[in-house]
Amino acid sequence: MAPHKAPDSSRRSDRSRRAIYDAALALVGESGYRRTTIEGIAARAGVGKQTIYRWWPSKAAVLMEAFLDLAARAAEEAASQTGGTGGQAGGTDPQAGAAEYGIPDTGDLAADLKLVLRATVDELNDPLMEAPTRALTAEGIVDAKLGAEFVEKLLDPQLALYVTRLRAAQEAGQLRSDADPRIALELLIAPLTHRWLLRTLPLTHAYADTIVDYALGGLAPRS
Amino acid sequence: MAPHKAPDSSRRSDRSRRAIYDAALALVGESGYRRTTIEGIAARAGVGKQTIYRWWPSKAAVLMEAFLDLAARAAEEAASQTGGTGGQAGGTDPQAGAAEYGIPDTGDLAADLKLVLRATVDELNDPLMEAPTRALTAEGIVDAKLGAEFVEKLLDPQLALYVTRLRAAQEAGQLRSDADPRIALELLIAPLTHRWLLRTLPLTHAYADTIVDYALGGLAPRS
Amino acid sequence: MAPHKAPDSSRRSDRSRRAIYDAALALVGESGYRRTTIEGIAARAGVGKQTIYRWWPSKAAVLMEAFLDLAARAAEEAASQTGGTGGQAGGTDPQAGAAEYGIPDTGDLAADLKLVLRATVDELNDPLMEAPTRALTAEGIVDAKLGAEFVEKLLDPQLALYVTRLRAAQEAGQLRSDADPRIALELLIAPLTHRWLLRTLPLTHAYADTIVDYALGGLAPRS
Amino acid sequence: MAPHKAPDSSRRSDRSRRAIYDAALALVGESGYRRTTIEGIAARAGVGKQTIYRWWPSKAAVLMEAFLDLAARAAEEAASQTGGTGGQAGGTDPQAGAAEYGIPDTGDLAADLKLVLRATVDELNDPLMEAPTRALTAEGIVDAKLGAEFVEKLLDPQLALYVTRLRAAQEAGQLRSDADPRIALELLIAPLTHRWLLRTLPLTHAYADTIVDYALGGLAPRS
DNA sequence: GAGTAAGCGAGACGGTACGTCGTGTCTTATC
DNA sequence: GATAAGACACGACGTACCGTCTCGCTTACTC
Numbered sequence: 001m002a003p004h005k006a007p008d009s010s011r012r013s014d015r016s017r018r019a020i021y022d023a024a025l026a027l028v029g030e031s032g033y034r035r036t037t038i039e040g041i042a043a044r045a046g047v048g049k050q051t052i053y054r055w056w057p058s059k060a061a062v063l064m065e066a067f068l069d070l071a072a073r074a075a076e077e078a079a080s081q082t083g084g085t086g087g088q089a090g091g092t093d094p095q096a097g098a099a100e101y102g103i104p105d106t107g108d109l110a111a112d113l114k115l116v117l118r119a120t121v122d123e124l125n126d127p128l129m130e131a132p133t134r135a136l137t138a139e140g141i142v143d144a145k146l147g148a149e150f151v152e153k154l155l156d157p158q159l160a161l162y163v164t165r166l167r168a169a170q171e172a173g174q175l176r177s178d179a180d181p182r183i184a185l186e187l188l189i190a191p192l193t194h195r196w197l198l199r200t201l202p203l204t205h206a207y208a209d210t211i212v213d214y215a216l217g218g219l220a221p222r223s
Numbered sequence: 224m225a226p227h228k229a230p231d232s233s234r235r236s237d238r239s240r241r242a243i244y245d246a247a248l249a250l251v252g253e254s255g256y257r258r259t260t261i262e263g264i265a266a267r268a269g270v271g272k273q274t275i276y277r278w279w280p281s282k283a284a285v286l287m288e289a290f291l292d293l294a295a296r297a298a299e300e301a302a303s304q305t306g307g308t309g310g311q312a313g314g315t316d317p318q319a320g321a322a323e324y325g326i327p328d329t330g331d332l333a334a335d336l337k338l339v340l341r342a343t344v345d346e347l348n349d350p351l352m353e354a355p356t357r358a359l360t361a362e363g364i365v366d367a368k369l370g371a372e373f374v375e376k377l378l379d380p381q382l383a384l385y386v387t388r389l390r391a392a393q394e395a396g397q398l399r400s401d402a403d404p405r406i407a408l409e410l411l412i413a414p415l416t417h418r419w420l421l422r423t424l425p426l427t428h429a430y431a432d433t434i435v436d437y438a439l440g441g442l443a444p445r446s
Numbered sequence: 447m448a449p450h451k452a453p454d455s456s457r458r459s460d461r462s463r464r465a466i467y468d469a470a471l472a473l474v475g476e477s478g479y480r481r482t483t484i485e486g487i488a489a490r491a492g493v494g495k496q497t498i499y500r501w502w503p504s505k506a507a508v509l510m511e512a513f514l515d516l517a518a519r520a521a522e523e524a525a526s527q528t529g530g531t532g533g534q535a536g537g538t539d540p541q542a543g544a545a546e547y548g549i550p551d552t553g554d555l556a557a558d559l560k561l562v563l564r565a566t567v568d569e570l571n572d573p574l575m576e577a578p579t580r581a582l583t584a585e586g587i588v589d590a591k592l593g594a595e596f597v598e599k600l601l602d603p604q605l606a607l608y609v610t611r612l613r614a615a616q617e618a619g620q621l622r623s624d625a626d627p628r629i630a631l632e633l634l635i636a637p638l639t640h641r642w643l644l645r646t647l648p649l650t651h652a653y654a655d656t657i658v659d660y661a662l663g664g665l666a667p668r669s
Numbered sequence: 670m671a672p673h674k675a676p677d678s679s680r681r682s683d684r685s686r687r688a689i690y691d692a693a694l695a696l697v698g699e700s701g702y703r704r705t706t707i708e709g710i711a712a713r714a715g716v717g718k719q720t721i722y723r724w725w726p727s728k729a730a731v732l733m734e735a736f737l738d739l740a741a742r743a744a745e746e747a748a749s750q751t752g753g754t755g756g757q758a759g760g761t762d763p764q765a766g767a768a769e770y771g772i773p774d775t776g777d778l779a780a781d782l783k784l785v786l787r788a789t790v791d792e793l794n795d796p797l798m799e800a801p802t803r804a805l806t807a808e809g810i811v812d813a814k815l816g817a818e819f820v821e822k823l824l825d826p827q828l829a830l831y832v833t834r835l836r837a838a839q840e841a842g843q844l845r846s847d848a849d850p851r852i853a854l855e856l857l858i859a860p861l862t863h864r865w866l867l868r869t870l871p872l873t874h875a876y877a878d879t880i881v882d883y884a885l886g887g888l889a890p891r892s
Numbered sequence: 893g894a895g896t897a898a899g900c901g902a903g904a905c906g907g908t909a910c911g912t913c914g915t916g917t918c919t920t921a922t923c
Numbered sequence: 924g925a926t927a928a929g930a931c932a933c934g935a936c937g938t939a940c941c942g943t944c945t946c947g948c949t950t951a952c953t954c
Contacts, residue, residue, distance in 0.1 A: 048932045138361040190413035218441020221399045271901040494906040584807040636859035664887020667845045717927040
């Protein structure tokens with residue numbers, strides 16, 4: 001393998017890094033991922049191309065970091081506004097973003113899930129987030145390495161919140177005790193993702209509600 | 224607007240078309256979609272570049288058609304082996320591919336679904352199909368037009384089979400009468416797609432079975 | 447060796463070739479050879495970079511050809527004006543340029559040489575020719591391959607004219623019969639080249655005359 | 670204008686300076702002037718790039734100084750071996766190098782010139798000196814400022830020796846009294862330089878001898 | 893059966909972006 | 924305060940493909 005002598009990150013220019021994040025997100029939003037080029041990002045950020053190639057292996061990696069940074073900043077901002085500790089998740093990890101404040105636990109599982117899934121629907125339908133999220137997801141589907149990073153850094157932290165909430169529901173007797181929360185959560189999340197990614201049918205609050213109802217109640221007739 | 228004078232498809236070279244299909248699929252399988260180029264396909268197919276540009280608007284479109292052709296040929300072959308009449312779907316449409324023969328109806332909904340979903344799992348895990356399917360899906364996620372074509376030509380025909388089977392189940396009293404089959408099906412299909420696309424966790428027969436059980440039985444405890 | 451599959455020169459675009467010549471000469475004249483870039487030439491010529499890289503191995507090679515072409519066109523023009531028959535040199539070879547019409551032979555060797563050398567002085571002092579000629583010469587000094595081409599295509603044809611004239615002088619008894627014309631000519635030419643290349647002292651008509659006198663008469667006192 | 674605040678040369682690191690000379694000469698010898706880079710010199714010399722930029726304006730200037738230093742060291746060595754005062758040139762100027770010991774004066778002008786010109790031929794043919802000398806000369810041809818420096822520091826001191834010897838010859842009646850020594854010398858030197866720079870024909874001792882004979886005796890037949 | 897028009901293999905063309913290299917400036921830490 | 928190290932903005936390098944174009948050639952269809 002290429003040793004490639006890693007650059008000295010202590011001397012890295014923060015100014016350039018942030019400018020690159022901004023430029024990358026802006027360009028992807030404006031022109032789409034395909035038409036966004038590294039040269040374009042560099043030009044827009046007022047940065048030499050080499051500064052990008054020095055710190056990132058690919059355009060996708062730049063976008064990924066920019067995206068993570070965006071989420072982190074959003075979370076920080078949210079934290080400073082609400083004054084802090086949301087739910088059960090420890091507040092120090094900036095990665096998980098807005099979702100880190102956990103899924104509420106009012107005692108009514110169905111209601112709590114609908115609340116969260118409706119929020120997810122809104123987020124997915126947000127035109128600002130759409131372009132970069134789609135780009136990143138699509139890239140991850142084709143590039144296994146990037147996909148793994150995407151899952152690890154963005155998806156898994158969010159899914160963990162569901163696991164937590166579902167376990168609590170199990171203890172409260174609102175979820176079958178023999179159900180695997182990790183799989184149960186997929187029954188809830190996957191249909192939304194499916195519609196969003198493949199654009200088969202519109203993704204609405206009503207749909208989210210229906211999914212919760214079907215998943216909890218089951219498709220088979222209750223005897 | 225120049226109407227672009229559509230070429231006379233009656234004079235089209237079938238030999239070239241097939242060679243392009245083969246080259247496209249082979250190259251995507253070998254080097255990935257990204258590294259596959261139109262020039263590369265033309266060279267491998269022993270074809271002029273213009274012959275590709277004449278008939279297809281994009282690399283993705285070439286791959287899409289190659290893929291549809293592959294599915295059609297596979298279906299044809301399957302048909303000639305089983306002697307023909309599949310399920311309820313009329314056998315003349317080559318598009319729907321292998322799935323067109325329908326979901327069996329033995330009277331046991333759960334068993335039938337598990338059978339079909341296990342087959343889907345196998346198909347998704349088939350390394351031959353993996354690269355082009357992923358490439359096409361990813362492209363469709365970013366390019367709405369292509370995505371629509373993908374859904375219309377490949378996905379919808381398959382989903383229609385589920386709708387048919389689920390409606391039958393409803394009439395047989397094995398599915399809640401108030402359930403929308405189009406949504407119910409997503410509860411079953413989406414988790415598989417989710418795992419496959421995002422590679423979160425392994426996609427196995429056991430997982431398919433569990434999904435069927437959870438979806439039919441519901442996550443909430445039976446009273 | 448790299449096979450490199452030579453391009454099909456019969457399909458070459460003449461328009462592009464000439465545009466490249468013009469751009470190269472103009473840029474070298476305006477900004478100097480150093481600051482002239484292949485990208486710049488391509489842009490100025492309205493040509494893709496690859497069109498340059500396809501046909502020439504280096505910037506120097508482009509300039510060399512442009513220069514030869516310039517000389518050829520100048521010669522052609524001169525020919526069409528004077529109506530043709532120059533001196534003893536056959537008029538069909540476009541390479542040698544203006545010099546091909548030979549060195550006059552009035553019977554007075556010294557006068558003839560002074561005439562020609564004064565013309566050479568003027569040519570070397572012509573600011574239009576200066577930049578590209580210097581660039582080419584300098585490049586040839588460092589790059590032996592290019593230098594050989596320079597000598598073969600530009601210098602040797604001119605020197606041959608001197609050989610011819612000096613041989614005639616020998617027969618006329620105006621040049622020592624034991625003198626090698628090829629070497630004799632260097633005594634005449636080299637001092638001019640020397641001053642021009644190294645810029646030691648100004649290069650004037652008087653200097654040319656003096657060189658002829660010294661070379662013919664010898665530096666030693668006549669007994 | 671920023672006067673560029675000249676650095677304090679008293680604090681300059683001699684160690685670095687010499688390392689840079691060595692690296693520059695070595696690299697030019699190994700890879701040619703073109704492929705030699707300032708970064709490469711710095712790396713090879715174990716020196717920061719800034720140390721080069723602080724003290725020299727260009728790559729050519731570095732090489733020029735390195736070359737002068739080389740000549741000076743060679744002269745010093747020669748001096749310490751022969752025990753000292755060579756000819757008429759005062760021994761304190763290190764610039765002129767080996768040539769400073771002057772052109773011998775045995776009374777036989779032709780023999781003395783042949784001796785010196787043969788030595789020059791050998792020096793020009795020395796493969797060690799060839800690369801840097803060619804590089805420097807070529808650079809000077811294109812860059813007038815550098816060329817002037819080259820002439821002033823390297824060429825003129827050597828030519829002055831010829832002037833001295835030729836004047837002596839004039840006084841001894843071996844050179845026409847009306848001949849300008851500065852021009853006469855060019856008749857002798859320029860042909861050698863010409864062959865070496867342009868590589869038209871091989872540069873040999875015999876050639877040097879012939880040049881002396883032709884130049885002294887003249888090309889015209891002696892009456 | 894000759895004439896003609898389309899598709900075809902081939903590949904040159906004007907371009908855009910790639911990823912790398914070197915420039916000359918600047919900053920940081922060391923001596 | 925000069926130095927070794929090296930990040931930075933910049934710009935050119937030479938390459939790979941893009942999508943368009945023009946060449947002869949082959950292959951139907953038309954008259």
